[in-house]
Amino acid sequence: MGAFLAKRLAQAVVVAFGALTLVFVIVRAVPGDPAKLIVGPDASAGQLESVRSDFGLDDPLWRQYVDHLGGIVRGDLGDSWRLGGSALTNTLDRFPATLTLALAALVLTVAIGITLGMLCARRPGKVLDLVVSTGSLAGQAIPSFWLGIVLILLFARHLDWLPATVDGSPAAVLLPAFTLSLPFIGWLARLVRSSALEEGAKDYARTARAKGVPEGTIQYVHVGRNIAIPVVTVLGLLMGNFIANAVIIEVVFSWPGIGSLMVDAITNRDYAVVEAAILTITLSYIVLNLFVDVVYFVIDPRLTPEDA
Amino acid sequence: MSATRTGPPVADAALLRIRGLHAGYTVPGRSGLRRRRVDAVAGVDLTVRAGQTVCVVGESGCGKSTLARSVVGLLEPFAGSVSFAGLDLASAGRRQRRRVAHDLQMVFQDPYTSLNPRMRVADIVAEGWRIHRGRVAPGDHAAEVARLLGLVGLDPSYAGHRLHELSGGQCQRVSIARALALRPRLVVCDEAVSALDVSVRAQILNLLADLQGELGIAYLFISHDLDVVRHIADEVAVMYLGTIVERGTAAQVFGDPQHPYTRALLSAAPSVRDRPDSATEVALTGEVPSPAAPPSGCRFRTRCPLAADVCATEAPGLRARGDGEHPAACHFAGQGAAAAASAEAASVEAASVEAAEEKQA
Amino acid sequence: GVGSGAPRGALRAAFGQPVTDLDPYNAATAVDEASLIVKRLVFDTLVRREGKTLVPGLAAKWRRDGDTRWVFTLRRGAVFHDGSAVTARDVVACLEHTRTVVSAQTPLWATVTGAEAPDDRTVVFTTDGPLGSLPVNLTLLFIVPARRVADPAQKRSPIGSGPFRVTGFTPSTSVELARFDDYWGGRAESPAVSMPYIAETSTAITALRNGDIDLLWPVPPDQLPEVTGVPGIAVESVPSWTYYFNWFNCSRKPFTDPDVRRALCHAVNVPQIVESLFGPGGRQMRAPLPATVAGHAAQEPWAYDPAAARRLLARAGLGRGFTTSMMWFDATGPLARELAQAMISAWAGIGVTVRPQSIEKAMWLERLNSLDWDMNLQTNTVTTGDAAFTIGRLYDSKANRLGYRNPDLDAVLARAAATPEGPERDALYGDACATIWSDAVGLFPVTLVTGYGRARELTGFTPAANNQPDLAVVGRR
Amino acid sequence: MSSTAAADRPAAARTRSALGTARRVPVRVWIGGGVLALFVLAAVVGPVLHPYDPVATDLPNRLLAPGERTEAGAVAWLGTDQMGRDLLANLLAGSRISLLVACATVLVGGAVGLVVGLVSGYFGGWPDTIASRVGDIQLAFPSILLAILLAGVLGPSVTNIVVTLAITRWVVFARVARASAMATRRLDFVDSARVLGAGHLRIMVRHVLPSCWQPLLVAATVQVGLVMVAEASLSFLGLGVPVDTSSWGATVSVGRDYLGSAWWISTMPAVALALVVTAVGVIGDGFRDVSDPRSRI
Amino acid sequence: MSSTAGDGVRTTGAERSPAARLRGLHIGFGGRGGERPVVRGVDLDLVPGRVTALVGESGSGKSLTALALMGLLPAGARVGAGSVEIDGRDTAGFTDAQWRRLRGTKVAMVFQDPMAALNPSFTVGWQIAETLRRRRGTGRRAAREQTVELMRTVGIPDAEHKYRAYPHELSGGMRQRAVIAMALTLDPAVLLADEPTTALDVTVQAQILRLLAARQADTGMAMLLVSHDLGVVARVAQDVAVMYAGRIVETGALDDVYTGPAHPYTRGLLDAVPDPARPGRLVPIDGQPPAPGHRPAGCAFAPRCPYATETCRTDDPPLVPLAASRPGPATGQHSVACHHSDRVLDRATSTEVPS
Ligand SMILES: Nc1ncnc2c1ncn2[C@@H]1O[C@H](COP(=O)(O)OP(=O)(O)OP(=O)(O)O)[C@@H](O)[C@H]1O
Ligand SMILES: Nc1ncnc2c1ncn2[C@@H]1O[C@H](COP(=O)(O)OP(=O)(O)OP(=O)(O)O)[C@@H](O)[C@H]1O
Ligand SMILES: [Mg+2]
Numbered sequence A: 001m002g003a004f005l006a007k008r009l010a011q012a013v014v015v016a017f018g019a020l021t022l023v024f025v026i027v028r029a030v031p032g033d034p035a036k037l038i039v040g041p042d043a044s045a046g047q048l049e050s051v052r053s054d055f056g057l058d059d060p061l062w063r064q065y066v067d068h069l070g071g072i073v074r075g076d077l078g079d080s081w082r083l084g085g086s087a088l089t090n091t092l093d094r095f096p097a098t099l100t101l102a103l104a105a106l107v108l109t110v111a112i113g114i115t116l117g118m119l120c121a122r123r124p125g126k127v128l129d130l131v132v133s134t135g136s137l138a139g140q141a142i143p144s145f146w147l148g149i150v151l152i153l154l155f156a157r158h159l160d161w162l163p164a165t166v167d168g169s170p171a172a173v174l175l176p177a178f179t180l181s182l183p184f185i186g187w188l189a190r191l192v193r194s195s196a197l198e199e200g201a202k203d204y205a206r207t208a209r210a211k212g213v214p215e216g217t218i219q220y221v222h223v224g225r226n227i228a229i230p231v232v233t234v235l236g237l238l239m240g241n242f243i244a245n246a247v248i249i250e251v252v253f254s255w256p257g258i259g260s261l262m263v264d265a266i267t268n269r270d271y272a273v274v275e276a277a278i279l280t281i282t283l284s285y286i287v288l289n290l291f292v293d294v295v296y297f298v299i300d301p302r303l304t305p306e307d308a
Numbered sequence B: 001m002s003a004t005r006t007g008p009p010v011a012d013a014a015l016l017r018i019r020g021l022h023a024g025y026t027v028p029g030r031s032g033l034r035r036r037r038v039d040a041v042a043g044v045d046l047t048v049r050a051g052q053t054v055c056v057v058g059e060s061g062c063g064k065s066t067l068a069r070s071v072v073g074l075l076e077p078f079a080g081s082v083s084f085a086g087l088d089l090a091s092a093g094r095r096q097r098r099r100v101a102h103d104l105q106m107v108f109q110d111p112y113t114s115l116n117p118r119m120r121v122a123d124i125v126a127e128g129w130r131i132h133r134g135r136v137a138p139g140d141h142a143a144e145v146a147r148l149l150g151l152v153g154l155d156p157s158y159a160g161h162r163l164h165e166l167s168g169g170q171c172q173r174v175s176i177a178r179a180l181a182l183r184p185r186l187v188v189c190d191e192a193v194s195a196l197d198v199s200v201r202a203q204i205l206n207l208l209a210d211l212q213g214e215l216g217i218a219y220l221f222i223s224h225d226l227d228v229v230r231h232i233a234d235e236v237a238v239m240y241l242g243t244i245v246e247r248g249t250a251a252q253v254f255g256d257p258q259h260p261y262t263r264a265l266l267s268a269a270p271s272v273r274d275r276p277d278s279a280t281e282v283a284l285t286g287e288v289p290s291p292a293a294p295p296s297g298c299r300f301r302t303r304c305p306l307a308a309d310v311c312a313t314e315a316p317g318l319r320a321r322g323d324g325e326h327p328a329a330c331h332f333a334g335q336g337a338a339a340a341a342s343a344e345a346a347s348v349e350a351a352s353v354e355a356a357e358e359k360q361a
Numbered sequence C: 001g002v003g004s005g006a007p008r009g010a011l012r013a014a015f016g017q018p019v020t021d022l023d024p025y026n027a028a029t030a031v032d033e034a035s036l037i038v039k040r041l042v043f044d045t046l047v048r049r050e051g052k053t054l055v056p057g058l059a060a061k062w063r064r065d066g067d068t069r070w071v072f073t074l075r076r077g078a079v080f081h082d083g084s085a086v087t088a089r090d091v092v093a094c095l096e097h098t099r100t101v102v103s104a105q106t107p108l109w110a111t112v113t114g115a116e117a118p119d120d121r122t123v124v125f126t127t128d129g130p131l132g133s134l135p136v137n138l139t140l141l142f143i144v145p146a147r148r149v150a151d152p153a154q155k156r157s158p159i160g161s162g163p164f165r166v167t168g169f170t171p172s173t174s175v176e177l178a179r180f181d182d183y184w185g186g187r188a189e190s191p192a193v194s195m196p197y198i199a200e201t202s203t204a205i206t207a208l209r210n211g212d213i214d215l216l217w218p219v220p221p222d223q224l225p226e227v228t229g230v231p232g233i234a235v236e237s238v239p240s241w242t243y244y245f246n247w248f249n250c251s252r253k254p255f256t257d258p259d260v261r262r263a264l265c266h267a268v269n270v271p272q273i274v275e276s277l278f279g280p281g282g283r284q285m286r287a288p289l290p291a292t293v294a295g296h297a298a299q300e301p302w303a304y305d306p307a308a309a310r311r312l313l314a315r316a317g318l319g320r321g322f323t324t325s326m327m328w329f330d331a332t333g334p335l336a337r338e339l340a341q342a343m344i345s346a347w348a349g350i351g352v353t354v355r356p357q358s359i360e361k362a363m364w365l366e367r368l369n370s371l372d373w374d375m376n377l378q379t380n381t382v383t384t385g386d387a388a389f390t391i392g393r394l395y396d397s398k399a400n401r402l403g404y405r406n407p408d409l410d411a412v413l414a415r416a417a418a419t420p421e422g423p424e425r426d427a428l429y430g431d432a433c434a435t436i437w438s439d440a441v442g443l444f445p446v447t448l449v450t451g452y453g454r455a456r457e458l459t460g461f462t463p464a465a466n467n468q469p470d471l472a473v474v475g476r477r
Numbered sequence D: 001m002s003s004t005a006a007a008d009r010p011a012a013a014r015t016r017s018a019l020g021t022a023r024r025v026p027v028r029v030w031i032g033g034g035v036l037a038l039f040v041l042a043a044v045v046g047p048v049l050h051p052y053d054p055v056a057t058d059l060p061n062r063l064l065a066p067g068e069r070t071e072a073g074a075v076a077w078l079g080t081d082q083m084g085r086d087l088l089a090n091l092l093a094g095s096r097i098s099l100l101v102a103c104a105t106v107l108v109g110g111a112v113g114l115v116v117g118l119v120s121g122y123f124g125g126w127p128d129t130i131a132s133r134v135g136d137i138q139l140a141f142p143s144i145l146l147a148i149l150l151a152g153v154l155g156p157s158v159t160n161i162v163v164t165l166a167i168t169r170w171v172v173f174a175r176v177a178r179a180s181a182m183a184t185r186r187l188d189f190v191d192s193a194r195v196l197g198a199g200h201l202r203i204m205v206r207h208v209l210p211s212c213w214q215p216l217l218v219a220a221t222v223q224v225g226l227v228m229v230a231e232a233s234l235s236f237l238g239l240g241v242p243v244d245t246s247s248w249g250a251t252v253s254v255g256r257d258y259l260g261s262a263w264w265i266s267t268m269p270a271v272a273l274a275l276v277v278t279a280v281g282v283i284g285d286g287f288r289d290v291s292d293p294r295s296r297i
Numbered sequence E: 001m002s003s004t005a006g007d008g009v010r011t012t013g014a015e016r017s018p019a020a021r022l023r024g025l026h027i028g029f030g031g032r033g034g035e036r037p038v039v040r041g042v043d044l045d046l047v048p049g050r051v052t053a054l055v056g057e058s059g060s061g062k063s064l065t066a067l068a069l070m071g072l073l074p075a076g077a078r079v080g081a082g083s084v085e086i087d088g089r090d091t092a093g094f095t096d097a098q099w100r101r102l103r104g105t106k107v108a109m110v111f112q113d114p115m116a117a118l119n120p121s122f123t124v125g126w127q128i129a130e131t132l133r134r135r136r137g138t139g140r141r142a143a144r145e146q147t148v149e150l151m152r153t154v155g156i157p158d159a160e161h162k163y164r165a166y167p168h169e170l171s172g173g174m175r176q177r178a179v180i181a182m183a184l185t186l187d188p189a190v191l192l193a194d195e196p197t198t199a200l201d202v203t204v205q206a207q208i209l210r211l212l213a214a215r216q217a218d219t220g221m222a223m224l225l226v227s228h229d230l231g232v233v234a235r236v237a238q239d240v241a242v243m244y245a246g247r248i249v250e251t252g253a254l255d256d257v258y259t260g261p262a263h264p265y266t267r268g269l270l271d272a273v274p275d276p277a278r279p280g281r282l283v284p285i286d287g288q289p290p291a292p293g294h295r296p297a298g299c300a301f302a303p304r305c306p307y308a309t310e311t312c313r314t315d316d317p318p319l320v321p322l323a324a325s326r327p328g329p330a331t332g333q334h335s336v337a338c339h340h341s342d343r344v345l346d347r348a349t350s351t352e353v354p355s
């Protein structure tokens, strides 16, 4: 386990490093001069120069890169020119909101997805099954910003059940979380359904039947335990997906998370914030993956470190 | 095959010579970082002469397939040499090796997985000619395929079929036709008939025997089915945990087994004809050790009814005693069967699950 | 989160753009409406604008002392949010600091040569010539404690002497303000103000209709029907100081030829576009300035006459039309994309092919500054409500903002800048308007009418032309 | 030989191998295929029959509801958009771009992914390690953000959108191809080809590649949908197709402000998008079921 | 065991009444119109105290026959006709709950692949104890004790410790013992063993077969041993039934059938096994079994049969007791479904096959 973790950590470091480099390069490849955004269109050339040197924008790229890496080692990702203060602090201030949203979406996905999947697996080929399998495809096809607005119009404007914006009440998370999770609910339901059917057709289920175990017990205990493994893996990935996909939903719902921060930072060429935000997302993705690997070990008795 | 050989006279030269072969796999080590070598084949010497059938028998996991795979070059040996027709395959370059490739073919256990399900029978059979250009002119492929299919007892009209339209026995025939297409001198058959039903198995065994008769092919035949081995083998090698523990002609090994493992194997094998007699049955206890951590000394000692102190310290070599070529790797191989039997009987008392069962039975 | 933590009874007001920082001297937001709204609640200025007139702010009174001196006397009893008194030294420090920062405000202070504080309550400004607009300009100089002028912490938690203090600020998301009880002008009506930023129009409209927010502005012209006639919501409109212009790059062919520019102006049916696209949300422009801005002088609108346009093009040797491009960024104003498309469609009618270039703001800025464009569509706000801010700043040859050079105009603008408020100054800017209009340096289609949607229960609300309503006097019934 | 050819008859109903077995195609797949065919047809001939000029605006007729008549008396079957252009014509023109972008992206991403996945899955070792790590890095990097940044770097054009989206997608295909290549590499028939003396290239192309097609196609059907949605999302963020090009995603995006008042502008293309994606998905499902007997109900 | 001919003539013999009985069992796939018959009219009696072997080629319907006795036919399979009687009761129209009550107590089953038959996510002990807890309501502790005891009886060493082991931690042989223990938990009256040793090595196979035989002898239950391996059958069974293409073509006491096969197919099977006493060419059965749904009219074996005549191609022979029942053990009536059993028997000693 220890060795396995070490190996995974080493991989994670490589991945994080690669992601960092990628952001660094690509952010700087995007045309648009942050200095001009900082000082506005009326600035003189001298003024631009001084801003550039303040933010280290006049150094050669490799130098900036080295400084950047050095900064990361010290936990310093630079300052946001736009928001003031450390980019990392700005990002971390926003992270809990994104996490809340992602978690809420995860809870919705799991609750609805697993229930639907299990129901479909009990009666494959029946109406519910067809509706869910077709619906899940359609769910992935709906642009989330469109869905978000439609939901707002429906539940906030016409029915007035839920707030349209973040008003501090727990109900405010429902619409964005649902919008975020919809494409994945059907997807998870399908995964659960097909795993349940696949597992249910395995010999061990027949063995349990031969022992006289009732069908419900077989599905939820015998099969359920085995489905847990693919499902848990998927949940970690889902969580990562949610954090990343929150970008658009946060904009639609004015959710004060890391996604809307990042869109704003990209538009305004606030390099430090873009880097800090992407680093945060990437790291959380990596950590989630590690977590999933560990959980895997805990719930799947078959695995040994050599399976890693 | 001894019983039916009618073909060309057997040249006494060794076609395949395996010396001190170590082969196997690397697996992630305990630490998960460094990889560890597992010698699934640990020091095997074996010779196959032209036109001869050599059988390797042994329990699952003893390294039979590993041996076969290193012979045909699918696996790089860790140590030792495999030389075919005088060419040392391990030291040969890719080109040299390709030159003997057609002389050395293999038939796999599962006819369905060893043939590409997406190809037509004709393409499967002709694939070798496309790789080794110049052996059969492209224009002659169709005719040659038809001839080969006829040779293995398939109607040439099958050339255009796909595998899923064929039965297991027919697939195995295609597999054999494919191996024969390059006119090999040695065919390695790894459990080539194990997946087949008895009646089909008999058809294929007959076919192999006929081909040997007609074309003088040598077989390295791997099986765990003793009935089959006894029927076709010129020579038998019994394998246990990566090593050969006994070798001899079929008559020698089956009629006068020297190694306790051979005896156990023979008595455990189900047979239609001789019902086992629980009095003479040699029951093995314990589990097969992993090739990753073989026991010290004699590899069989952990399950051996005859095991003594010497077995733990000293690995018995594969030694021939006195007359003939019938070596066995056992410290007690020289002792008569009676002595062995009494030792075995004594060991039965010695604890273990099996003993408990025996009493109940 | 947005509005979370806002106390009961707080005024919830949503503006159409995000507030990104609260530093009164940050160049990037010096004329940014969203932050100005908040800054006006948090900070004081010496002079304030009420409607068309200037009224005392921190300065109780002021006078001109000769051509180059202005004397301002501060009022008693003004204190900063941290309890310290507002002194003349603070004002001087603020002015000195703002002159070191290059921003859109820089030209406003260019002629101010210094400021002194002879005593705690007197500030003396000296200028290098007569500067009639100084009191107007001072409506943009926010006063902070002298020790904080250069403090970067101001971006997040500034200290001012205004009616509200900042209790929470999430950039681009929300600002939370609480009433400052020691405000010299008396306590604000609302105990608190919460200003969420709602990016999506539909979400914002819904929030207003549901009562999630009390005030929303500007309501995009297209969305006005969505809030008019809704029970509990009142809609008020006021012509704003914000307007659209489409500049021609006068240094680039074929726009170097005024006839080509005029042809393009004739080709667009501006009244129809304003009518069907903006409706009550816009007014056709008759000058390169909104009609409500000081210095505006109405001109004869360009007739919609495609035939004339063709003739002009033919005269310029472009009888078969030409291909050019137009750049803008979508967020520049409401219906920007639609306006662009409507104009492009009109130009297609006279054989001019225009490639639409809807680009990101950062790139737009980059290209704008380097004059790397054919046509540029954008909104502009006369932040001070005075022609000097716009015309004086943009059309000067030295500014070279659109490749247009006209020494006569430069002279007129220079004279206007030196003239104190009054009919003479207005006449000079009127001349400038006429020149800019007839030279067709740009097409000026529409002044925006800001629609304010508010809960009917709000009291004391007055819509503001500069999009910066005074929320301190807004209460709740 | 005792057994003769005459005695061997093909076992007609072998269930062992699913390949080529003409299993019954479910009704769902027919419906999906029909819907897709309809849209493809519309994309091909629609713009010819009902042309759309993205430049020509018609402000007096803006925001007409479906079925209303324009001033000229023509019926706007799906209504008009905020510029008074006919929405039906817009959708027909948009279907071309949307389908084109989706297909091109999947083709480009799929081709790159296939090659990378095949090589890394077949050879393993360091090529695999490198490809896997690069894939990890990209997967850890949120794809929509990568798309935003790339779209910013490349600037707005249909080609650039294809490039952008293909870059964010190739990993998925690479993973799928790698998984099949790795699974196939272990199969006996690959070994048997090697015993015949076949080289790596031959084995990859003749034996490993064919087994990658099916999973790749199934993955492609999923990706087509995701790509179309991603294109819409880029439009939402202002990085979509150029203004004078019409695509469903762009129309959904610009019409969203009117969802409260003129719902049809954004909803019609969204429905079209959902229909096509669902149809493709249903076909993909059917394809998977036919190719993988285990996943049958 | 005893078999009856079509009209149900009971054999003599003093054996107890069968614990399970199949009569004219038909099983088919794909009910909707295109029925594909797979098992066609199987009669089988499982008698307490005896081991009956069901042998035949792959796909001949052995497993389905056994599964029908458990009420566990796979999805899509239907019992078309005939009856499954367990403990004297016809199970036709049994509900799920009724079947559940029979399973484990009246009939239990040992499956072929011990790895697949065990749930990988639960400990072996839990899986064995589950039967006790759910069916008998035994308490946690008691169930555990009984389970450990049971594991010991089937020869799992160190049972206390192995109780907590997961299936993957056990060797194939140990797993199969666990599966056997699971089947024996409730002392079933009939034990069905479907290829219980196919996945195992010869030496382990021998151990498991001995164990099964020992348990069966101890408890006196009836046992059905399904196998395609004639050698395995020879080790354990007393009676044997040979299946071909969904029918039982020959049945009788093991010795009778092995030494004097009366059906050409049985003969073919036995001849196809290499015999050291008869070196040289093997004698295979030509051709291959027909696919279900493509069976010829008449005797299904006719196309491969060296004895086949015109009658065979039109009339499917019934399973009838051999006219001159051979002297020998009285337990199994030797019956055969062949028009030419006499000719087959006559040549039983000859190695030549008629051409
Ligand atoms: N790819 C592999 N990686 C690691 N170990 C392997 C691999 N393949 C086989 N082994 C191990 O090598 C040993 C020998 O395997 P091999 O396949 O040669 O046995 P075998 O005698 O052919 O068995 P069987 O009769 O089951 O085919 C076994 O212990 C097996 O677990
Ligand atoms: N789930 C199923 N769906 C369709 N056909 C099936 C199914 N299970 C079995 N069959 C068919 O029923 C026939 C009999 O199957 P069965 O499993 O009883 O054979 P068997 O004698 O046990 O063979 P084996 O020795 O291979 O286990 C076979 O032809 C098989 O193709
Ligand atoms: Mg093997």
Ligand SMILES: [Mg+2]
Binding pocket: E062, E063, E064, E194, E195
């Ligand atoms: Mg079976």
